[in-house]
Amino acid sequence: MPHYDLAIIGGGLAGAATAYYACKKGASVLLLERRDLNLGASGSNAGSIHAQIPFDPFRHLGADWARRYAATIPLFQASIARWAGLEQELQGDLGLSAKGGLMVAQSAGDCADLRAKATIERAAGLTVDLWDSKTLAARAPFLSGDMALGAFCPIEGKADPFRAAPLYARRAIELGLDLRRNSEVLDLCTDGNGFVLTTAQGNFRAATVVNAAGADAARVAAVLGIKVAIEAHAIQVAVTEKRPPTLPYLLYFTGEKLTLKQAVEGGFLIGGGWPARLRGHPVVDHRSMIRNLAIARRVVPALGDVQIVRSWAAMVNGTTDWRPILGEVAAVPGFFLNLFPWMGFTAAPAVSEAIAALALRQTPEIDLGAFGI
Ligand SMILES: Cc1cc2nc3c(=O)[nH]c(=O)nc-3n(C[C@H](O)[C@H](O)[C@H](O)COP(=O)(O)OP(=O)(O)OC[C@H]3O[C@@H](n4cnc5c(N)ncnc54)[C@H](O)[C@@H]3O)c2cc1C
Known part of the structure; x- marks a missing residue:
């Protein structure tokens, strides 16, 4: 043997x-x-390189959960440091880009939660800058005008799964x-x-x-x-036709599940963990896709006339x-x-x-x- x-x-x-x-x-x-x-x-997967505490569980599980979850931040930081040198170490193109991740909020309640989350992240050693609406207008002009607050984490980005x-x-x-x-x-x-x-x-x-x-x-x-x-959960992602470079950051919205980014080639990847259906294997749920696209468009109005060219579903490993x-x-x-x-x-x-x-x-x-x- x-x-x-x-x-x-x-x-x-x-x-x-x-x-x-x-x-x-x-x-x-x-x-x-x-x-x-x-x-x-x-x-x-969607290829996002994350470091911020995700907003959805923060909203549902609260600040005590986030303080416990913050123990993972050093793991993400260590991994992101590895990602930075990985193309050189593995001698190959990994489609890596680390221009930062921006989580935006519109309602007063979400802004308060985003500030509270940033305080916990900073205490755990993560750099998170808060951008007010003026800063958002200057540094993220692709956003819809009613976004009131952004939490920008400079080490976030994307790579090619x-x-x-x-x-x-x-x-x-x-x-x-x-x-x-x-x-x-x-x-x-x-x-x-x-x-x-x-x-x-x-x-x-x-x-x-x-x-x-x-x-x-x-x-x-x-x-x-x-x-x-x-746990095993079926979730889905969609990708659009190519457009000129608009979105340098990994973008999240606190209002509803959204991760959004633009590939080097120009297509937008739209995800955020929306549920897919299970028919023996995971298949795209069009109701989820319509919601997901509506949110993307709500946050970045320029996506209004962009066509989806591909979508897929897969099982993700989860823990409660x-x-x-x-x-x-x-x-x-x-x-x-x-x-x-x-x-x-x-x-x-x-x-x-x-x-x-x-x-x-x-x-x-x-x-x-x-x-x-
Ligand atoms: C749609 C989607 C979007 C996502 N977006 C992101 C993102 O943007 N950023 C991020 O960080 N994460 C994201 N994730 C999560 C991330 O992809 C996973 O957490 C990660 O890839 C898990 O890697 P893994 O190697 O543990 O599991 P997997 O990649 O699932 O690999 C497990 C492997 O084990 C094999 N296997 C299972 N049982 C056996 C067995 N008995 N014998 C032999 N082989 C076996 C399977 O065939 C499989 O190949 C996303 C996931 C999905 C599905």
């Missing part, structure tokens, strides 16, 4: 990045992917990664001496295992009797409190979780490097101690 230092389950960005960093540390690594690389959330996980995997393969596609992990057991992973393509042995199975991670963990509170679940499972030594919900595209680089270090019994650069199961 082939034997590895580390086996990783799931070939999304979390799995591919963990594989790359573990290979770079000299380990023998196996990556088992059920279908093919990057076909899950990592290759279907089609490119990140495949490039990580390509570099990991050069460093010795054994990547097995079409290799769903069907069973997993431990004999105290490591793990045996069963697939239809054969069995494999590994000293340690990382569960990076995204929205399916709960099912994988359950095989070992571990309960992981990861939005916090990640990371690190070794104490009850099953050697079994690690790399599960970053909702914004796992942003968080993958630094978090995956830390998980690779932990799985190889090294000290990670960032502390994941607060995010155990």
Whole structure:
């Protein structure tokens, strides 16, 4: 039976990045992917690089939740620092742009909440500048005129989800990664001496295992009797025809769910986590799309006559409190979780490097101690 230092389950960005960093540390690594690389959330997402606390849960879960959630801010900051050097490290174009993210509010209540949220973010060490309506008019002239307040975070931006996980995997393969596609992990057991992973393509042995199975991670963990509170939600994104450069920032609106940005090529990506339908697999819900587009148009009136050219739906990994679940499972030594919900595209680089270090019994650069199961 082939034997590895580390086996990783799931070939999304979390799995591919963990594989790359573990290979770079000299380990023998196996990556088992059920279908093919990057076909899950990592290759279907909107490519936003986030650092601000999301507004929707802030509104619903409140300031105490936000103060607890703010513990993730250093993880986002560390990952964004990694993203900045990633094109050079992986020697490839990742479509990276970091011109900042702007969250805008119109109603008095939302403005008060946005200020309160910024106070919590600043206390956690994140730079957030508040722009009044005059500043918004000068620095964000594409906005509708009734926006009263903006929270600008200069480290936010975007990258290309089609490119990140495949490039990580390509570099990991050069460093010795054994990547097995079409290799769903069907069973997993431990004999105290490591793990045996069963697939239809054969069995494999590994000293340690990382569960990076995204929205399916709960099912994988359950095989070992571990309960992981990861949820799977179908959400959707739309992209428009190309237009001349208008929108330099990643844009959010507090009034309703919206993330909006313009790709280098000119198309606008419109998302924000609107629900899709599930018909065995996720499919675009036109009611969600109509709402999502109306909000985009409400915030950026110039989108009024832009045509949608493509939309898609995919499963995202979620947790109810939005916090990640990371690190070794104490009850099953050697079994690690790399599960970053909702914004796992942003968080993958630094978090995956830390998980690779932990799985190889090294000290990670960032502390994941607060995010155990
Ligand atoms: C529409 C959408 C928009 C999003 N927008 C953003 C955004 O703008 N910014 C952001 O930061 N995040 C965003 N996200 C979230 C982000 O994409 C995810 O949090 C992140 O990609 C999760 O990565 P992952 O590698 O953990 O999971 P995935 O990419 O889902 O990969 C998991 C992999 O595990 C494999 N797998 C599952 N079970 C098994 C098994 N038993 N054996 C072998 N393989 C298995 C799957 O086939 C899959 O390939 C968005 C998500 C969606 C769906």
